[in-house]
Amino acid sequence: MKKIFLLLFGISAFLMNAQQKINETLKKELDEIMKVDQGYRMLFDTETTPEKKAQLLKDLNVDEEEFKKKNWKLVAEHDSLNMQKIEKIIAQYGYPGKTLVGEPTNQAAWYVIQHSKKIDKYLPLIREAGKKKEIPFTWVAMMEDRYLMYNNKEQIYGTQGAGEMTLDKNHKQAFINFIWPIKDPENVNKRRKEAGFDSTVEENAQRMFGKDFKYERYTLEQVMELRSKKTEHHH
Numbered sequence: 001m002k003k004i005f006l007l008l009f010g011i012s013a014f015l016m017n018a019q020q021k022i023n024e025t026l027k028k029e030l031d032e033i034m035k036v037d038q039g040y041r042m043l044f045d046t047e048t049t050p051e052k053k054a055q056l057l058k059d060l061n062v063d064e065e066e067f068k069k070k071n072w073k074l075v076a077e078h079d080s081l082n083m084q085k086i087e088k089i090i091a092q093y094g095y096p097g098k099t100l101v102g103e104p105t106n107q108a109a110w111y112v113i114q115h116s117k118k119i120d121k122y123l124p125l126i127r128e129a130g131k132k133k134e135i136p137f138t139w140v141a142m143m144e145d146r147y148l149m150y151n152n153k154e155q156i157y158g159t160q161g162a163g164e165m166t167l168d169k170n171h172k173q174a175f176i177n178f179i180w181p182i183k184d185p186e187n188v189n190k191r192r193k194e195a196g197f198d199s200t201v202e203e204n205a206q207r208m209f210g211k212d213f214k215y216e217r218y219t220l221e222q223v224m225e226l227r228s229k230k231t232e233h234h235h
């Protein structure tokens with residue numbers, strides 16, 4: 001009996017190893033998708049040098065004039081093309097995680113979903129991938145936060161920043177950056193640590209908005225007030 005058991009165990013271990021082979025074709029496709037997703041965003045990063053920008057435009061095969069004309073519209077177009085590709089991949093393979101495409105390629109589908117309008121549809125899949133360790137839990141946390149922000153609810157881990165055009169004290173138009181309101185903000189850094197983040201909410205805010213940024217707590221009411229000021233101005 002023991003012999004049969006060992007034999008069966010050997011076969012199942014062999015099958016598991018066979019399954020764990022990285023799908024190179026899929027990995028290549030996802031790397032390409034991630035290059036486009038990240039490349040377009042780097043074009044708008046203030047820290048990207050003009051030389052780097054020129055190189056990016058070349059790599060992405062984008063004409064500089066077209067880029068100037070279309071600007072963020074170009075990003076939106078490519079995001080939507082990327083999303084179509086990712087949806088096809090997910091329909092065929094489920095979430096393309098660490099087992100299937102290795103790291104860091106397991107982040108490609110996450111990026112595209114995080115930049116899409118379909119977070120609510122794919123969040124359960126992302127949670128599942130996190131549970132199975134196919135992606136780190138921090139990515140699940142970031143998508144949970146973004147989902148809550150998009151639904152005008154308080155975020156949990158303080159990963160999401162936002163900006164509103166509003167009126168300042170002198171009734172002049174001003175753009176304000178802030179960390180989206182957080183539920184139980186007193187304990188956010190404890191939650192961040194438990195989730196696997198290596199920075200505090202204050203440090204993360206500076207990473208997002210620049211090192212001179214001072215983190216202030218906003219409530220949902222304050223955010224809604226900022227928005228209403230903006231609309232008052234338009235009437």
